[in-house]
Amino acid sequence: MKILAIETSCDDTGIAILEVTEEKKSASSVIKVKFKILGNEVSSQIDIHKEYGGVFPALAKREHIKNLPLVLAKVLKASKIKEENLQKEIDAIAITTGPGLEPALWTGIVFAKELNEKYKIPIVPVNHMEGHIFSVFPKDKKTFIVENKKENFPMLSLLVSGGHTELVFMKDWMKYKKIGSTRDDAAGEAFDKVARMLGLPYPGGPEISRLADIKRSKIAGIERKYVVPGSLTQDDGPSTSKKPSKVLLCADGNNILSEIPTILLPRPMIYSKDYDFSFSGLKTAVLYLIRDLKLQNPNILDDENIKQKIAREFEDATVETLVHKTVKAIKEYKIKTLIVGGGVSANKYLQEQMKEKIKENKLKTKIHFPSKALTGDNALMIAIAGYFQAKNKKFVKNSKSLKLKADGNMTL
Numbered sequence: 141m142k143i144l145a146i147e148t149s150c151d152d153t154g155i156a157i158l159e160v161t162e163e164k165k166s167a168s169s170v171i172k173v174k175f176k177i178l179g180n181e182v183s184s185q186i187d188i189h190k191e192y193g194g195v196f197p198a199l200a201k202r203e204h205i206k207n208l209p210l211v212l213a214k215v216l217k218a219s220k221i222k223e224e225n226l227q228k229e230i231d232a233i234a235i236t237t238g239p240g241l242e243p244a245l246w247t248g249i250v251f252a253k254e255l256n257e258k259y260k261i262p263i264v265p266v267n268h269m270e271g272h273i274f275s276v277f278p279k280d281k282k283t284f285i286v287e288n289k290k291e292n293f294p295m296l297s298l299l300v301s302g303g304h305t306e307l308v309f310m311k312d313w314m315k316y317k318k319i320g321s322t323r324d325d326a327a328g329e330a331f332d333k334v335a336r337m338l339g340l341p342y343p344g345g346p347e348i349s350r351l352a353d354i355k356r357s358k359i360a361g362i363e364r365k366y367v368v369p370g371s372l373t374q375d376d377g378p379s380t381s382k383k384p385s386k387v388l389l390c391a392d393g394n395n396i397l398s399e400i401p402t403i404l405l406p407r408p409m410i411y412s413k414d415y416d417f418s419f420s421g422l423k424t425a426v427l428y429l430i431r432d433l434k435l436q437n438p439n440i441l442d443d444e445n446i447k448q449k450i451a452r453e454f455e456d457a458t459v460e461t462l463v464h465k466t467v468k469a470i471k472e473y474k475i476k477t478l479i480v481g482g483g484v485s486a487n488k489y490l491q492e493q494m495k496e497k498i499k500e501n502k503l504k505t506k507i508h509f510p511s512k513a514l515t516g517d518n519a520l521m522i523a524i525a526g527y528f529q530a531k532n533k534k535f536v537k538n539s540k541s542l543k544l545k546a547d548g549n550m551t552l
């Protein structure tokens with residue numbers, strides 16, 4: 141069967157076409173699904189949103205409407221499918237219906253409905269986060285396989301994006317139990333906000349990461365403490381903006397412009413008993429830190445060294461929190477496979493630390509990250525999730541069905 145998928149949940153317009161064949165291994169219940177990528181296109185709106193320092197929903201909507209027909213034409217060309225043959229060639233249209241920005245989601249839904257009406261192709265609604273889970277399978281190759289081997293379960297997904305930070309337990313494909321999530325800001329959102337405070341452009345994740353890496357390589361050889369103990373950690377619930385004193389700034393009071401030896405930020409909720417996260421207090425800690433530094437020298441952020449230090453410490457704090465909770469969940473739930481997906485999964489330090497800590501804890505868990513191109517939003521991951529949803533007969537045959545609506549807060 142062939143699936144055409146559409147993704148418009150945020151600021152990327154994505155369309156992909158996948159060919160799927162399924163093999164059932166004889167005398168077992170193992171199903172082996174072979175996917176072939178016929179076409180996969182993403183049109184990014186980053187340059188347009190950059191000047192607003194974040195995604196501007198009305199602009200995202202306008203751009204999706206403009207881009208969808210263009211992206212479809214490109215994908216059809218790559219897939220060698222003529223638009224007039226869509227009805228004959230495509231068996232289902234997978235469409236992201238949430239979570240995300242509702243005005244953006246609606247553009248994709250309306251486009252899918254138009255194709256449904258014109259070519260009578262059934263629609264399959266897909267949860268964007270489910271897409272991020274499946275994003276780890278295509279490894280920069282035209283074909284890839286997804287199997288439901290028992291020995292790979294239970295799985296755990298750490299989903300980290302601009303809108304979400306959650307740990308999802310999976311007994312099998314499509315069986316989700318959320319065991320933890322952020323109580324306030326998402327990890328990607330915190331990266332974006334801290335980048336903005338440092339005068340860096342949107343999206344902030346790659347920018348912070350670039351600065352942090354420079355700093356890390358400069359101090360190579362000096363052992364970093366993995367978790368800052370005691371007063372710098374907050375284990376009693378989400379940190380709030382009322383706790384700026386938790387920020388330790390060891391500045392040289394006499395000569396403000398001299399090297400600031402240590403900047404330490406909190407690791408919010410790192411020792412809490414649950415699997416929840418909180419990044420709003422960490423973000424506020426950076427805000428107060430910059431405010432205090434500016435009191436000493438209003439031009440302090442012109443100093444690249446200071447910016448690198450803040451970026452490095454912020455990235456350390458975020459990554460340590462994510463890795464610590466994930467490793468704890470792997471142990472408690474006896475996880476065989478870990479999937480990390482979403483924009484923040486592109487973070488090199490997160491990837492390194494996750495692998496290192498799993499090894500250090502002598503865990504045999506297999507770890508999957510998406511290929512670089514699939515860490516961000518794309519329709520390929522929606523096509524894979526759409527296939528599994530279609531198998532579960534989640535079709536909406538008639539586009540007038542009330543079931544098909546954008547849900548900005550949809551959960552797994």
Ligand code: KG4
Binds near residue numbers: 488
């Ligand atoms: O999944 P995604 O593309 O869109 C949403 O569904 O939100 O995630 C975007 C987020 C942004 O907040 C961006 O700053 C963050 O992913 N991001 C990163 C990195 N690359 C992108 N965060 C940390 N390190 C990175 N290298």
Ligand code: ZN
Binds near residue numbers: 268302482483517
């Ligand atoms: Zn996403």
